[in-house]
Amino acid sequence: MAESFKYQGNKGSGGELHQKASEKHPTMTTAQGCPVSDNQNSLTAAKRGPGLLEDHVLREKLFHFDHERIPERVVHARGYGAHGYFETYESLSQLTCADLFQRKGEKTPVFARFSTVAGNKGSPDLARDVRGFAVKFYTQEGNWDLVGNNIPVFFIQDAMKFPDLIHSAKAAPDRGFPQAQTAHDNFWDFISLTPESMHMVMWAMSDRAIPRSLRFMEGFGVHTFKFINAEGEENYVKFHWKPKQGMQSVVWNEALKLNGADPDYHRRDMWESIAKGDYPEWELGVQVFSQEFADQFEFDVLDATKLIPEEQVPVQIVGRMVLNRAVDNFFAETEQVAFCTQNIVPGLDFTSDPLLQGRNFSYLDTQTKRLGGPNFTHIPVNAPKCPMAHFHQDGHMAMHNPKGRINYEPNSWQEHEHNPRECPTTGYKSASEHTDGDKLRYRSETFADHYSQARQFYLSQTAIEQAHIHYALVFELSKVEHLAIRGRVVSHLLNIDTTLANEVADGLRLQTMPEPAQAAMPTRDDLPTSDALSILKNTAHTFAGRKLGILISDGFDLTLFKALTTALGNEGARYEVIAAQVGGAKSSCGHHHQADQVINGGPSVLYDAVAVLTTKEGAEKLADIAEAKDFISDAHAHMKFIGYTEHVSPLISAAGLGQSKDEGWINLGSTDIAQFVEQLRQLRFWQR
Numbered sequence: 001m002a003e004s005f006k007y008q009g010n011k012g013s014g015g016e017l018h019q020k021a022s023e024k025h026p027t028m029t030t031a032q033g034c035p036v037s038d039n040q041n042s043l044t045a046a047k048r049g050p051g052l053l054e055d056h057v058l059r060e061k062l063f064h065f066d067h068e069r070i071p072e073r074v075v076h077a078r079g080y081g082a083h084g085y086f087e088t089y090e091s092l093s094q095l096t097c098a099d100l101f102q103r104k105g106e107k108t109p110v111f112a113r114f115s116t117v118a119g120n121k122g123s124p125d126l127a128r129d130v131r132g133f134a135v136k137f138y139t140q141e142g143n144w145d146l147v148g149n150n151i152p153v154f155f156i157q158d159a160m161k162f163p164d165l166i167h168s169a170k171a172a173p174d175r176g177f178p179q180a181q182t183a184h185d186n187f188w189d190f191i192s193l194t195p196e197s198m199h200m201v202m203w204a205m206s207d208r209a210i211p212r213s214l215r216f217m218e219g220f221g222v223h224t225f226k227f228i229n230a231e232g233e234e235n236y237v238k239f240h241w242k243p244k245q246g247m248q249s250v251v252w253n254e255a256l257k258l259n260g261a262d263p264d265y266h267r268r269d270m271w272e273s274i275a276k277g278d279y280p281e282w283e284l285g286v287q288v289f290s291q292e293f294a295d296q297f298e299f300d301v302l303d304a305t306k307l308i309p310e311e312q313v314p315v316q317i318v319g320r321m322v323l324n325r326a327v328d329n330f331f332a333e334t335e336q337v338a339f340c341t342q343n344i345v346p347g348l349d350f351t352s353d354p355l356l357q358g359r360n361f362s363y364l365d366t367q368t369k370r371l372g373g374p375n376f377t378h379i380p381v382n383a384p385k386c387p388m389a390h391f392h393q394d395g396h397m398a399m400h401n402p403k404g405r406i407n408y409e410p411n412s413w414q415e416h417e418h419n420p421r422e423c424p425t426t427g428y429k430s431a432s433e434h435t436d437g438d439k440l441r442y443r444s445e446t447f448a449d450h451y452s453q454a455r456q457f458y459l460s461q462t463a464i465e466q467a468h469i470h471y472a473l474v475f476e477l478s479k480v481e482h483l484a485i486r487g488r489v490v491s492h493l494l495n496i497d498t499t500l501a502n503e504v505a506d507g508l509r510l511q512t513m514p515e516p517a518q519a520a521m522p523t524r525d526d527l528p529t530s531d532a533l534s535i536l537k538n539t540a541h542t543f544a545g546r547k548l549g550i551l552i553s554d555g556f557d558l559t560l561f562k563a564l565t566t567a568l569g570n571e572g573a574r575y576e577v578i579a580a581q582v583g584g585a586k587s588s589c590g591h592h593h594q595a596d597q598v599i600n601g602g603p604s605v606l607y608d609a610v611a612v613l614t615t616k617e618g619a620e621k622l623a624d625i626a627e628a629k630d631f632i633s634d635a636h637a638h639m640k641f642i643g644y645t646e647h648v649s650p651l652i653s654a655a656g657l658g659q660s661k662d663e664g665w666i667n668l669g670s671t672d673i674a675q676f677v678e679q680l681r682q683l684r685f686w687q688r
């Protein structure tokens, strides 16, 4: 019940519910600690007179509010973070002396942030986009930031092209749209003139770019890094994150509808999972290989537009990351966290990948602007959790300034407190690398094959996934107004696969098929397909961590409902109840059951599968509600499993699906509920 608020004369708003400082509520103060007597009214000359400049309480309040925003990230602005730990499975001391990998079972605190790339901070979660996958490991020898993506390759080979790529992908500068999408002329113009992007384009147009949840996607370090052990032996390494929950994506029509129904779908899912103790978990894998392997591998391991198939160098699982704590404050942690690829620890090193070399400058530079100065490591989420000792000092917002007179080195002071010295034996050492040559701007010939791995990726997909790539390209290019750009993209697709090019050209009704684009190197036809590149070939076969939407009406069968929810609980899955009114419905036993969502707030796109439990009268009433019909017709169109009973027929007929029931429709009246949940493990009824 809403409380009635009484006019309080010069006391301002708040009504009877509003309490003043007491034993329960501490006294409000200004930022300077001065107690505040009135937080409702500004200081004026006379009762209805002008405001006074001396009102320090008002001025401080407005001043602080005016400065609440900091610049959003120039890319990856929309993100969501959580705390957790990384657990090392076995010592990796033979490969690396990195402290976090030395001891079996050791837990290292981490902070992870997932993001979309192109959209601004308020953009919807289900944009078709690459997802950032950044992890800060607070190791005992400093912070290591593995700043990766959910796609193992990148659009460009050299950092020089990054501003162009991002300018082209973001909203056009004159019109300020489109937001959070690449379906526009500028992006495809740039891409069609940048053949090195073709491998990444295949990934970005695949279902990888519309994940069902942040919990259900892989992560990749992308670049080749180096492992160095205590003896100074070096190996190359690529990092992989494998979701314990399995991979899963949505279909495009679902993504479009999700963005309207719940623009926060991914962050809400992460928040809920942690709150319910269903902690998101990934295993860290490494592909370790020698210089000899690198020399004989078909592509240059310094080229970030290439990957090494897992079939060629297996991924060795070395530990797991569990995210078990949501942030206390979104701004302080998720917004202020500052990942820098240059944050590295002894035992690891960079390679000369020209993309990585540029990133090492860019991240530090951007944090200085975003967080206002060089002292962003003083912010708790960025501060190492190991001892620190250096002579950096002063600057904006310096929180911890050293005591004493010593602030340089070498010095002859004998004091030991805050007088650190370098340590040649345990300090960070770069990997050895011999370089010799002229200073030049040059793209190595070893980076020249732009199509072979794009073809390998495409051919490694199931037919369903290939079809999704066709649809995605047709959709994106249909938003491109200049026909020449559409044709130019298809000219590249011809170098990848003719079926792919034909499907897209047909989908666009291209009048003439272009000639294949001129290629620096011919496409190789001999690369074996790699099952690891497909999502569907690696389905998790579990409904755990997924959600069933149960639509109910008055008189719903409580026994069936209980059997269903118990079976879901046993599976580790969740459910939400949807009804015509949020107040819920009465069950067959007369019990009142609250709903989690009203029908127009709980469309079936929010769920991995649905069930409808109604009486005949209930179904007839629902048949008059457009959103109830959408609930099942969308579930059907999105290839979801649908549990129903005979009573639901009026609603099914009203949705025009009377004749459409297939094996993905399961009659809960005649099926064992445990079997229904078992079927849900397939996640979608793709045969439809």
Ligand code: HDE
Binding pocket: 073, 074, 075, 076, 079, 113, 114, 115, 131, 132, 133, 134, 147, 148, 149, 154, 158, 159, 160, 162, 220, 221, 222, 223, 304, 337, 338, 339, 354, 355, 356, 358, 359, 362, 363, 364, 366, 367
């Ligand atoms: Fe980034 N990238 N990037 N990037 N990137 C940023 O740093 C940049 C690249 C990635 O959750 C920025 O703190 C350049 C590849 C993630 O806070 C900026 C180049 C990969 C995040 C920047 C790349 C990434 C960023 C913007 C080409 C996958 C979000 C804000 C040389 C391996 C981190 C910030 C977070 C963020 C620059 C390419 C991943 C401007 C110059 C490749 C996950 O510094």
